[in-house]
Amino acid sequence: MVYWRQIRGISDPIAIRQFDGVYKPDDEGFNLPENLFTELINFGPDEYPAISTRPGYTVVGTFGTGVLGFGAWEDQELHAIFNDGSWRRLNNDGTWTSLATGLSTSAEWSFCNFQGNLTEINLIGANGTDPIKRYNGTIVQDLANAPAGGNYVTTQANRLYCAVANIIKFSALRKPSDWTTVNDAGEVVHETPDGETINGLKAGNGNVTTFKPSSTYELYGKGPTSYALEKIAADIGVTGNKAVAVYDDVLHYTSTDGLYHYAGGLRSKKEFSIPIQNYIYGMNQAQKSKCVSGSDEKYLYFGIPYGAGATQNNRIIQYDHGHQTWYTWDNIAVTQMIKVGEYLYLGDASGRVLRVGGTTDNGSAITATAITKPFTAKSISRKQQWFKLWVVASIPSGSSLSVYVSGAASGENWTLAKIMAADTNIQYREILIPTNSISAANAVRLKLVATGPVTIHEITRQLRELPMRR
Numbered sequence: 001m002v003y004w005r006q007i008r009g010i011s012d013p014i015a016i017r018q019f020d021g022v023y024k025p026d027d028e029g030f031n032l033p034e035n036l037f038t039e040l041i042n043f044g045p046d047e048y049p050a051i052s053t054r055p056g057y058t059v060v061g062t063f064g065t066g067v068l069g070f071g072a073w074e075d076q077e078l079h080a081i082f083n084d085g086s087w088r089r090l091n092n093d094g095t096w097t098s099l100a101t102g103l104s105t106s107a108e109w110s111f112c113n114f115q116g117n118l119t120e121i122n123l124i125g126a127n128g129t130d131p132i133k134r135y136n137g138t139i140v141q142d143l144a145n146a147p148a149g150g151n152y153v154t155t156q157a158n159r160l161y162c163a164v165a166n167i168i169k170f171s172a173l174r175k176p177s178d179w180t181t182v183n184d185a186g187e188v189v190h191e192t193p194d195g196e197t198i199n200g201l202k203a204g205n206g207n208v209t210t211f212k213p214s215s216t217y218e219l220y221g222k223g224p225t226s227y228a229l230e231k232i233a234a235d236i237g238v239t240g241n242k243a244v245a246v247y248d249d250v251l252h253y254t255s256t257d258g259l260y261h262y263a264g265g266l267r268s269k270k271e272f273s274i275p276i277q278n279y280i281y282g283m284n285q286a287q288k289s290k291c292v293s294g295s296d297e298k299y300l301y302f303g304i305p306y307g308a309g310a311t312q313n314n315r316i317i318q319y320d321h322g323h324q325t326w327y328t329w330d331n332i333a334v335t336q337m338i339k340v341g342e343y344l345y346l347g348d349a350s351g352r353v354l355r356v357g358g359t360t361d362n363g364s365a366i367t368a369t370a371i372t373k374p375f376t377a378k379s380i381s382r383k384q385q386w387f388k389l390w391v392v393a394s395i396p397s398g399s400s401l402s403v404y405v406s407g408a409a410s411g412e413n414w415t416l417a418k419i420m421a422a423d424t425n426i427q428y429r430e431i432l433i434p435t436n437s438i439s440a441a442n443a444v445r446l447k448l449v450a451t452g453p454v455t456i457h458e459i460t461r462q463l464r465e466l467p468m469r470r
Contacts (some may be wrong), residue, residue, distance in 0.1 A: 010387065010462070010463070010464045011462060011463055011464070011465065012462070013388070013460050013461070013462045014034075014460065014461050014462070014463075015458055015459075015460040016034055016035050016458065016459045016460070017049065017457065017458045018035050018049035019035050019036075019037070019048075019049060019050065019051045019456070020033070020035050020036055020049075020323070020325045021036065021037070021040060021045065021051075021275070021320070021323075021325030021326045021327050022036065022037050022038070022039065022040035022275065022276065022326050022327060022328060023036040023037070023038065023275040023276075023326075024038065024039075024275065024276055024277070024278035024279055025038060025278070025373075026278065028373075028374055028409040028410045028443075029373035029374060030373070030374055030376065030380055030409070030443070032373045034372075034373065034375065036275075036373060037370050037371055037372055037373070038371050038372070038373055039369065039370070039371040040326075040327055040328060040369075040370050040371075041328050041329070041330050041368060041369045041370075042054045042328075042329055042330060042366055042367060042368035042369065043327060043368045043369075043370055043450070043456075044318060044327050044329075045299070045318075045320040045323060045325055045327060047455050048320065048323055048325070050455050050456055050457045051327075051370060051455070051456050052394075052453070052454065052455040052456070053359075053366050053368045053399075053450050053452065053453045053454050053455075054318075054327070054329055054366065054368065055356055055357050055358065055359075056356075056357070056358040056359055056360045056361045056362070056366055057332075057346065057354040057355060057356050057357065057358065057361055057362060058354070058355045058357070058358060058362055059352050059353070059354055059362045060090060060094065060345075060353050060354070060355045061080070061088070061090065061096050061352070061353045062350070062351050062352045062353070063080075063082040063084055063086060063088060063096075063351050064082035064083040064084030064085075064086070064105075064351040065083060065084075065349075065350060065351045066082065066083040066335060066347075066348075066349050066350070066351050067080055067081070067082060067083075067335050067336050067347025067348065067349075067351060067352070067353065068081045068082065068083055068104075068106070068107065068108045068109055068127070068335075068336075069081035069108055069109025069110070069111065069125065069127070069336060070111070070336040070337070070338035070345060070347055071109070071111030071123050071125055071135075071338070072111070072113075072123075072338055072339070072340040073089075073113065073121070073123040073135060073137065074113060074121055074123075074137075075340060075341065076340070076341060077089055077090065077340070078090040078338070078340045078345055078353075079099075079111070079123060079125075079135065080336075080347060080353055081103065081109045081125070081127075082351055083105045083106065083351065084105065084351075085101055085102050085103045085104065085105050086098055086100065086101050086103070087099045087100035087101075087103060087125075087133075087140055090353070099135065099139065099140040100133070100140040103127075103130050104127055104129040104130055107127035107128055107129040107130070108127060108240075108241075108242060109125050109126065109127045110125070110126055110127070110151070110152050110153050110154070110201075110241055110242070111123055111124065111125045111126075111153070112124050112153055112154050112155045112160075112203075113155070114155045114160055114176055116158060116160075116171075116173075116174035116175055116176050117174050117175055117176075118134075118136070118176060119136070120136055120137055121137075122134040122135060122136050122176070123135040124143060124153050124155075124160065124176065125153065126146075126150050126151050126152065126153035126162055127151060128149055128150065128151030128152075128164075129149075131143070131146065131148070132146035132147070132150045132153060132162065134176070143176060143177065144177040145177045145178065145179055145180070146162075146176075146177070146179065147162060147164050147169045147179055148164075149164045149165070150162035150163070150164055150169060151163050151164070151201075151241075152198070152199075152200060152201035152202075152241045153201075154201050154202055154203045154208060155203060156203035156206075156207065156208050157222045158173055158174050159171050159172070159173060159174075159223075160176050161201060161203070161208050161219075162201065163190075163198040163201050163210070165197055165198070166189065166190050166191055166197055166198055167187050167188070167189055167190065168187060168188040168189075168190055168198070168201070168208070168210060168219060168229075169186075169187050170185060170186060170187070170188070170224075171185050172184040172185040173223065183224055183225070184223070184224065185224075186224045188219060188227055188229055190210055190217065190229060192212060192215055192234075194212075194214055194215070196212040196213050196214060196215070196237075197212065198210055198211065198212055199211055199212060199213055199237075199238060199240055199241060200212075200238045200240060200241040200243070200244055200253075201241065202241070202244045202246065202251055203246075204246045204249055204250065204251045204262075204264075205218075205249060205250070205251065205262070205263060205264030205265075206249075206264065207219055207220055207221075207264065209232070209251055209262065210229070211237055211238040211241070211244070211253075212237050212238075213237040213238070213239075213256075214234075214235065214236075214237040215231070215233060215234050215235070215236070215237050216231075216232040216233045216236050216237060216238070216262065216268060217229050217230060217231055217232060218230050218232055218264070218265075232262065232266075232267060232268060233267050233268055236255055236260060236267075236268050237255055237256070238253050238254065238255055239253075239254050239255065239256065239288040239289055239290075239291040240288075240289045240290075240291060242291075242292045242293070242336065243291040243292060243293050243302075244293060245293035245294050245295050245300060245301075245302075245337075246295070247295045247297075247300055247321065248321075250262065250263045251263075252293060252295075252300055252302075252319075253268075253293060254280075254288075254291040254293060254302055254304065255270075256285065256288060257270075257280065257281075258270035258273055258277060258280050259272075259273035259276070259280060259302055259317070260273075272319075272324065273319075273326075275326050276317055276326045276328075279304065279306055279315065279317060279328070280304065282306050282307060283304050283305055283306060283310075284305045284306075284307060284308055284309070284310045284311075287305040287310060287311060287312070288304075288305065290303075290305055290312060290313055290335065291303060291304050291305070291313065292313060292334055292335060292336060292337055293337065294336075294337025294338060294339070294344070295337075295339065296339045296344040296356075297339060298320075298321075298322075299318050299319060299320055299321070300318070300319040300321060301316050301317070301318055301319075301337055301344075302316065302317040302319075303315070303316050303317075303332075303334040303335075303337070304317065312333040312335075312349045313332075313333060313334050313335065313349075314330060314331070314332075314333060315328055315329070315330055316328065316329040316330075316332060316334060331361075332346060332348060332354070333348045333349035333350065334346045334347070334348055335347050335348055335349055343355050343356065343357065344356040359452065359453045360452075365451050365452045366450075366451075366452065366453075367449065367450070367451055368449070368450040368454065369447065369448070369449050369450075370447070370448045370456065371445060371446070371447045371448075372445050372446045372447075372459070373445070374409040374410075374443035374444065374445050375443065375444045375445070375446075375461065376442060376443050376444075377442075377463070377465040377466075378465065380442060380443065381442065382442070382465055382466065383440045383441065383442055383465075383466040384440070384441065384442070384444070384463045384464065384465055384466065385439055385440060385463060385464040385466060386435040386438050386439070386441075386444060386461060386462075386463045387435065387462045387463060387464060388432065388435070388460075388461070388462040389405075389417075389432070389433045389435055389446075389459075389460070389461050389462075390430055390431060390432060390433070390458070390459070390460040390461075391403055391430075391431045391433065391446075391448065391456065391458070391459055391460075392429075392430050392431070392456075392457045392458035392459075392460075393420070393429060393431070393454055393455060393456050393457060394454065394455040394457065395420060395421065395422035395429055395454050396422055396452070396453055396454075397422050398422075398452055399421070399422060399450065399451060399452030399453050399454050400419060400420065400421040400422075400450070400451045400452065400454075401419070401420045401421075401431070401448060401449070401450050401451075401454050401456075402416060402418070402419045402420075402448070402449040402450075402451075403416075403417050403418045403419075403420075403431065403433055403446065403447075403448055403449075404416050404417060404446065404447040404448075404449070405417045405433070405435070405437055405438050405444060405445070405446055405447075406438070406444065406445045406446075406447070407437065407438045407441035407443070407444055408441075408443070408445070409442075409443040409445070414447055415437040415438075417433045417434055417435075417437070418431055418433045418434070440466065444461075446459065
């Protein structure tokens, strides 16, 4: 009797079921862990450890051709400033109320909530050009006696703070309309050898942090008798005030050379953002002042102008703090971010206000792309025969998943291997993909392109390692 001989070198199936986001490598990515993607666009962590199509958005209003500021009154009303010079409030029924007109059509706004000796909590807004404003729940009016040219308004320990050029102004304790009383209100001069002007002021870590394009300082103390302005970093600044987001009382912000976090006292750090450092290196530095940051209290978001020709923020970088994983979104020219109530809102360069949520981008299907690292045998120089490849995904009715393969470690020479569209009521599908186009390759990559809501649960491959040859 003749027996079949077992084919040597066939591995057990290699399954990946935990995906840890994107890592943009300096090389092709050979040395990355297998559960990282070298490109991940419009997939997110909502189904972690799986990846799923990011949430969509609904357009809830459009005014002018750009959004210059977002504020939240008592975390229940969204207020937006548009470049038509209007200040508007989004009502619970989805309509908008115009609260002020004739404002600057180019200056961007900052906001904070403050009460002190006012009758009710007020939303305080500043843009460095118009008089500082306050909204009391009914009307918008000038904040009496506020410093002319005040910008980057923030609040800490029952005082208001703002910047005028290189001077930090602070109000009297609990008195937002008193900026002059000796030994209560006053100012701190913030000059640096480089001559740069303050471009950011944020409360967090129990103090007020002041930024310039190339440096970071912290204002310690609670009043004029105890204030001390201390240098945190002479070589790390911020791209602009709106590029700073506060999350768990820690400041996260975009600088020229990276994404940083500052927890107070010690030098700001960017080690957490190493996986996406090459996106920051790829920013159009001429447009870096447009960078914006925000949080929905679960994830952090950083909008950047990615690519030499980018004139607006065209890439949103998402950080899942709980799992320490990174993801990216594209095709949203975001200018402002804020969480109000249960929703994250984005303002864009077209004057639209977007409410994040749902499965489409205002009715248009979302396309999401994931590109794996190059999969190799135990030695990169050893060729491999792929016997089987599976992708396990949730593909609801109306969505589809296209799977491409490439026998090259880089480049765009993709071969479409399979298109899978779900049938009605079928949620899970195991996809067996032909592997003829990648036979005897040293490195194999996959590109998964989802149209509509799709969740990727598993990628499994089985291969044979061929003998090493001279």
